[in-house]
Amino acid sequence: MTTPVIELRDVSRRYDDGPPALSDVSLTVHAGEAVAILGPSGSGKSTLLNLIAALDRPDTGTVTVDGVRVDGMGEAASARHRRAKIGMVFQFFNLLDDLTVADNVVLPAQLAGMARGEAGRRAAELLEALGVARHARAYPGRLSGGERQRVAVARALMNRPALLLADEPTGALDTASGEDVSALLTELNADGQTIVVVTHDLALAQSCTRRTIQLVDGRIAGDVVAEPTR
Amino acid sequence: MSALGRVVRSGVGRRRVQTVVIGLATTMAVTSSVLGGSLLVASTAPFDDAFAEQRGAHLSAQFDAGKATVEQVSGTATLSGVTDAAGPFPTASVTPDTSVGPENPPTLTVVGRTDPGGSVDAVTLTEGTWVDGPTEIVLSADGPLSKTPTGSAVGTRLTFPDLPGAPTLTVVGLARSVSRTADGWVAPSWITSPEGYQMLYRFSAADTAEQVDAGRAAVTAAVPEGALNGSQSWLVLKKTADRSIAVFVPFLIAFGVLGLFMSLLVVGNVVAGAVGAGTRRIGILKALGFTPAQVVRAYMGQALIPAAVGTALGVVAGNLLAIPMLAETEEVYGAVTLTVAPWVDVVVILGALAMVSVTAWVSALRAGRLRTVDAIAVGRTPRPGRGQWAARLTARLPLPRPISLGLARPFARPARAVAMTAAVLFGATAVTFAVGLAASLNQVQIARNHDSADVTVGSMGPGMMGPGGPSRRPAADPAAISAVIDAQPGTRAHYSTATTRMTVPGVADFTKVVAFDGDATWDGYQMTSGRWFDKPGEAVAPTTFLTATGTKIGDTVTLKDADRTYTVKIVGDVFEMSNDGMVLFTDARTVTITDSEPQRAGHFIALQPGTDVTAYTNTLDTALKPLGVNAEPGGKNQASETLILINSLTATLTLMLVAVAAMGVLNAVVLDTRERVRDLGVHKALGMTPRQTIAMVIASVVVIGAVGGAVGVPVGVALHDVVLPAMGDSAGIGLPASVFTVHNPTGLVLLGIGGLLIAVLGALLPATWAARTRTATALRTE
């Protein structure tokens, strides 16, 4: 089998003196997989995603992403790691309101120091591919929720990340837009993009992924790979 | 109300930076206001009190006994406009010979008066009794003879060898006249042949120089031509009395005003910022039933608590700092004014709190008016971004993206950016002003010391005449000494001076006359206006002398010593501070200073470049030994206490202003960072490194710092150009051009960069906070 893109070993994380948000989680995700993480609110889904993105550090255990240990990384190293390997999509889009759609999309490339022209071309391509090219010079505030999430996906893909992480990407969208985003993720995965999507929406999980991981109170309660249905 | 109190307290506790900034800004403003105000009061109060109590003379006039009769002089008492007059009192100039007391006794102006009291110039006896008969004298308590090495002069005897019969007088008392009408008082019968008559007038109107001049003109017209040969306005005396501390007032006022603007700016900015950042909180408070007035009060409280603490600290600091400065006035009148006038404290406290309240109220009004629904709804809809043009523009700059993002930032919050710019501007103004002031005072020091001489012989320089007097007096012929100096290899230039004391009719204080032999212009003497004298009969004098004697450049002045009268033409206003500015410089051939007269002399030598000073001094010293004088390396004078005090005060106040400016920036950047915590999180999630984050935050203040510096520096220069002459004016001295031209382009550019530094300094801390923010936490908001 291919090398794992994500490898968690006995990861625990606990905030202040609350109950552990994650306890002894071990998980392996291979390149090209699409994984849905399901679970009720507060079960530790976002915490898990943040640890994979090196936005947060586990108290114990190891996190390896694309062959690199990220659990002990410093801030600067993890930022560089993130912009090279990971694209993130959030529930509330997290677009920067004072930058245009195009400027939002090129930002990761600019932070990584990509040449201006090249970055511009790639952004235009992505916006085109995701069907929001006509909004390139608009500000995010003008766009519908579905359009904003497409822009967010474009931005996440800007640096051709090995891994796309999405935290409740349809949580703030109406059903139609939600389905639209879910189709987009399915398409990306079909093109080989490794995806981990957090959701509490079973329908979304089933429509775009084959493997679902159930989190309950910070522990993995189930890891199911569905039989190919088609 | 207790609920309101809790809201306020938790607000203050949670905004530590704002609280400290408000406190510091108020402390700074109050300290300088208390200092400036109390010095302003103290500089005039003792003189005014004493003048009122003694019914001081608005004009003291000296008439030539040869040109006017007693009757003509006493007739002036009834002129219209004269409300009261005393005199005529007979006057004489006499030179005592003392066995004790100063080595070189001065010529005294003595006045014959039977009674110290009267309706004008009621002289205060500070010790002993008034004269009772022709064997007694009362000396001025401020004069050089009033103290002997062993204590008071009362009981000592003065002999007057120049007078017929060489009479001797016993000092029976010391007295002080605010109007400075005499160096000594004797029985009128003692002055057998008066040189002149003294008349003391009070006018119905004498508040301005014009009014006093009008009175003087009326008196002049009432007596024969030339009979009035000297007069002194009380306004001149008042100015002299104020001098020692009045010099502080203009720059303290400058700092007071800067501090005030700064603290109002900070208070306004902080409160407005707190209201802006707390919109949600306000909505919740209102939803819970707070009235708009209560909400406004809650926010005012957040500003008023630290402002009250700052005011208290400022009052304490101002009072403590005032003590060393007020101590200087105390010497003048012996009055006990060592504390700040209480009403100054009260006025400053009330004024500061009132202004802070009004500013806070205006800034908090918005919170009261905010509609509850809007307040709670904030954050749901993305704000319509301001300054998007700037974001587009900077995005095109060939700069790393974090920097261009930062550069666009101020335009998104223009009001806040303007306030930050103003804070930096004030800081840069203060620094520029302070640096200029220090440089100017250094120039004053150079001009005052004129101690460029590499080697001196026999005496200290004319600028260094202290009350103690010199320890040596060259007995040798100055020409012989000059010849030795000329013969010495390595001599580039030299001149000599001889110093004596003379009087100008009508002026109570004696004048120090310095006679120069040789070109002295290389030795740091600086002209305020006019030129240095270049032939016998010409003289230069400082502004103080010109004011006291009522002369200007081009006029002639009469000088008297014990037995001769000289008339010199004033050709220049020279900067000179010795003898309180009662100094006249002239050519040695103008006046005759014989060996028998009180004098001091010195030779001042400039060496050729590369000459070893020590070797030169030693050789010269040996060569001069037979003449009984010594050569010494030119000494550097110490800075005057006043200048040291001004410099340290300036440094302290500037540091406070800069700290407040930097903290103003800090506060604004903190607010900005807090508001943008989500955006910062997004940046990080997209891979912004801590260093890139710091660069972005710092870049957000670069434009502000640059603009603040670029505007603040010229403002500081302008302030310097206004305050410095005002300080000179308060001190009654004219300042030479070298004192004003202290700024150079390189220095100004560096100061402008200083503005940038203030801004960067203020942004540094929040920048590192921003870089350290836990991204996961930041993104969790909402």
Ligand SMILES: Nc1ncnc2c1ncn2[C@@H]1O[C@H](COP(=O)(O)OP(=O)(O)O)[C@@H](O)[C@H]1O
């Ligand atoms: N930054 C934080 N500080 C304190 N507690 C947190 C923080 N983030 C998450 N938690 C807590 O950890 C648990 C898991 O949270 P999270 O991972 O956000 O759950 P989910 O995304 O599944 O809803 C919750 O109980 C939550 O309150």
Ligand SMILES: [Mg+2]
């Ligand atoms: Mg979550």
